[in-house]
Amino acid sequence: MADTGTETHVEFRGVCKTYDGRTMVVRDLDLSVRRGEFFTLLGPSGSGKTTCLMMLAGFEAPTAGEISIDGRSVQDLPPRERGIGFVFQNYALFPHMSVRRNLAFPLEVRGVPADQQAERIQRVLEIVRLEGFEARRPSELSGGQQQRVAIARALVFEPNLVLMDEPLGALDRRLREEMQFEIRRIQQDLGVTVVYVTHDQQEAMSMSSRVAVFHGGRVQQVAEPEVLYEEPEREFVAGFIGDNNIFRGRITSVGRGVCDVETPDGVVKAFPVGECRPGQDAVLAIRPERVGLAKPGVFSNEFEARVDGILFIGDHLRLRLNLCGNADFIVKIPNIVGHGALLAGDRVSVGWAVTDCRALPLDGLEGNPEAEPGA
Amino acid sequence: MARPLSSARFRAAALTLPLLAFVGVTFIAPLGSMLVRSFYEPHVADALPRTLAALRAWDGSSVPSEDTFRILATELRPLDQQRKLGGVATRVNRLEGGMRSTIMDTARALRGAEPDSWREAVIAADPAWGEEAAWLAVRRAGERYTIRHYLNALDLDRDPSGNIVAQSPERRIYVPLLLRTLGVSLAITVICLILGYPVAYLIANASPAKSNLLLLLVLVPFWTSLLVRTTSWIVLLQNQGVVNDLLVAAGVIGDDGRLALVYNMVGTLVAMTQVLLPFMILPLYAVMRSISPMYLxxxxxLGATFLQGFVRVYWPQSLPGVAAGSLLVFILSIGYYITPALVGGRTGQLISNMIAYHMQESLNWGLAAALGVILLLAVMSLYLVYNRLVGIERMRLS
Incomplete structure (x- = not known):
């Protein structure tokens, strides 16, 4: 990430997209992608992330708003003039052409001389580590090899912006992990900007410089992976990224770095995110691994609850509690107590630090897109 | 393990037996019998065995002996009485014009006669018997196995000494007709491809609702009788028909300059193209549907214009459909009969109309069979050439 500049490469300003004139697939989107960045659009299917990618590539036109690349609006540029490499979900390798001819295609239509073509194809095959496969047809390659050819084809005409639409979706898990490393390595070696679409949060977390989390056609949060995990700003992000215990309460008082939230089991002290005001409803999120068995005086928050279920994982135990109005409150404790020390039905004391429990103000937007003005 | 499997396979195969029997009785057997007819003609040989035996010894350079005349006369008599002479006379007549009446008249004149000289009596009945040509015709008609139908179908003939020579130019009809049929079929195939390709592309890339509707429109003609569709072309294209009326009304042509659009080659081309178009569109659509729009x-x-993308990416992938549709349309049109028969007039007839003529009108089944075999061979050799050029494994119907 050290190579990530601060210069803006791609920018979405107020972009909206609707296909039928009523349902907004993408609403009021502002995003800026920096040069050399590995930028991921993450979200469940139907969240609008692929539509954004298609608009950036030029396959779809925004209903409103503007997309610019290098500060220049690409409104009127057809896909072929945008100079963007695109890796398709199912690769879209031309089945009637050999690997070499697939790779030569973008060079031929650009009128690159034949000797330069051979040189560039050789270089890009080295980059994706696929030398010696030039004469094969795509159908004679494995899924991972096809993936490499697709990436090579998107790079061979030396674009400085490459878009990838769930490129690893068709691969099995082991190959997917291998390709995650490969794609990241290639991106860093070449220093190109990558905009990557996935619904797999683990993939997004492990590969990206920054991630934009999509939900209901709207960006929920844009941040580095660590920040998304540690400091979610929206209920959706808190629930989507990793495991989280989510419950609700009403803010009673707000101080510096701490607020009191009234829950069915008493007052929880939490870290206020954004504009928290007394009297507001809030969502509270605490990670299962940040909840511990309470020792007196250690935690600002201490609660007693009955263990409804217990799952022995090995190195840790997962306890299921009914706490603070959440009947599925999970606590992950390291296995230092030993097997059998805790049983279902036992009452335990648990606690957590103020900074680990985030109070997110309810903004009324999430899960209720129809309430949105201008939608 | 292998035994129950093979018996299961046998049972499954046995289910196709009714179909095989049906095909055998209604298709293979008639086809085989027609094939045999094209080179096997026992009729005259069975009717005049002794005359033909006598003629085999004859050198052909002068009128045969008195003996031969007598044998002919005695063999004609029972045929005349049993009313079987007509078939024999017709067959000899095909080789030498006028022989039908020669034979029939001779048999009638000789009824009950017991002359001293058969030779004089027969020649008196019809002077044609005084020429070698009549006897040569009888001898050739008596060949049990013959290639003369094939010679005939290829516009060839034998001269009196038995050499194969070209038919006189004004009698050459079958080869030009075969070439015309191939040319017309090729033209129809090309027109169907040009008209059908964009339609198939449109259907394959439309939204499901639209593509279903369009597909339905392509299939609607199949709900209507071929006869009705063909005759409605007559209504449209005839001299006082819709098309001409519109052209006159629009001032494109004068009332006295109405175009001849039907009962000629134009009618055949237009009507057959319309009839065969679905056979081009459907295989094309089936292949195009499997080409993902992602490729374009x-x-x-990758920087290609639509035209570059189409020519280098889409068209090559649609070739199997082009191949399947073209082969289908070409082979169907090469043997097409009803449409040219109805709208082709005199100049728009194809080879199959000539085959039908010989089956139904002239009753020269041998020639009809030979024409059919030559048509079959032409199609098969084209298929082989096509397979060599395109590769049949690249053809896909879906």
Whole structure:
């Protein structure tokens, strides 16, 4: 990430997209992608992330708003003039052409001389580590090899912006992990900007410089992976990224770095995110691994609850509690107590630090897109 | 393990037996019998065995002996009485014009006669018997196995000494007709491809609702009788028909300059193209539906114009459909009969109309069979050439 500049490469300003004139697939989107960045659009299917990618590539036109690349609006540029490499979900390798001819295609239509073509194809095959496969047809390659050819084809005409639409979706898990490393390595070696679409949060977390989390056609949060995990700003992000215990309460008082939230089991002290005001409803999120068995005086928050279920994982135990109005409150404790020390039905004391429990103000937007003005 | 499997396979295969029997009785057997007819003609040989035996010894350079005349006369008599002479006379007549009446008249004149000289009596009955040509015709008609139908179908003939020579130019009809049929079929195939390709592309890339509707429109003609569709072309294209009326009304042509659009080659081309178009569109559509629109997107993202993407990415992938549709339309049109018969007039007839003529009108089944075999061979050799050029494994119907 050290190579990530601060210069803006791609920018979405107020972009909206609707296909039928009523349902907004993408609403009021502002995003800026920096040069050399590995930028991921993450979200469940139907969240609008692929539509954004298609608009950036030029396959779809925004209903409103503007997309610019290098500060220049690409409104009127057809896909072929945008100079963007695109890796398709199912690769879209031309089945009637050999690997070499697939790779030569973008060079031929650009009128690159034949000797330069051979040189560039050789270089890009080295980059994706696929030398010696030039004469094969795509159908004679494995899924991972096809993936490499697709990436090579998107790079061979030396674009400085490459878009990838769930490129690893068709691969099995082991190959997917291998390709995650490969794609990241290639991106860093070449220093190109990558905009990557996935619904797999683990993939997004492990590969990206920054991630934009999509939900209901709207960006929920844009941040580095660590920040998304540690400091979610929206209920959706808190629930989507990793495991989280989510419950609700009403803010009673707000101080510096701490607020009191009234829950069915008493007052929880939490870290206020954004504009928290007394009297507001809030969502509270605490990670299962940040909840511990309470020792007196250690935690600002201490609660007693009955263990409804217990799952022995090995190195840790997962306890299921009914706490603070959440009947599925999970606590992950390291296995230092030993097997059998805790049983279902036992009452335990648990606690957590103020900074680990985030109070997110309810903004009324999430899960209720129809309430949105201008939608 | 292998035994129950093979018996299961046998049972499954046995289910197709009714179909095989049906095909055998209604298709293979008649086809085989027609094939045999094209080179095997026992009729005259069975009717005049002794005359033909006598003629085999004859050198052909002068009128045969008195003996031969007598044998002919005695063999004609029972045929005349049993009313079987007509078939024999017709067959000899095909080789030498006028022989039908010669034979029939001779038999009538000789009824009950017991002359001293058969030779004089027969020649008196019809002077044609005084020429070698009549006897040569009888001898050739008596060949049990013959290639003369094939010679005939290829516009060839034998001269009196038995050499194969070209038919006189004004009698050459079958080869030009075969070439015309091939040319017309090729033209129809090309027109169908040009008209059908964009339609198939449109259907394959439309939204499901639209593509279903369009597909239905392509299939609607199949709900209507071929006869009705063909005759409605007559209504449209005839001299006082809709098309001419519109052209006159629009001032494109004068009332006295109405175009001859039907009962000629134009009518055959137009009507057959319309009838065969679905056979081009459907295989094309089936193949195009399997070509993902992603390929054209990929081409454009790689910097290609629509035309470049189409020519280099889409068209090659649609070739199996082009191949299947073209082969289907070409083979169907090469043997097409009803449409040219109805709208082709005199100049728009194809080889199959000539085959039908010989089956139904002239009753020269041998020639009809030979024409059919030559048509079959032409199609098969074209298929082989096509297979060599395109590769039949690249053809896909879906």
């Amino acid at each position: 997107r990929a081409a454009s993202s």
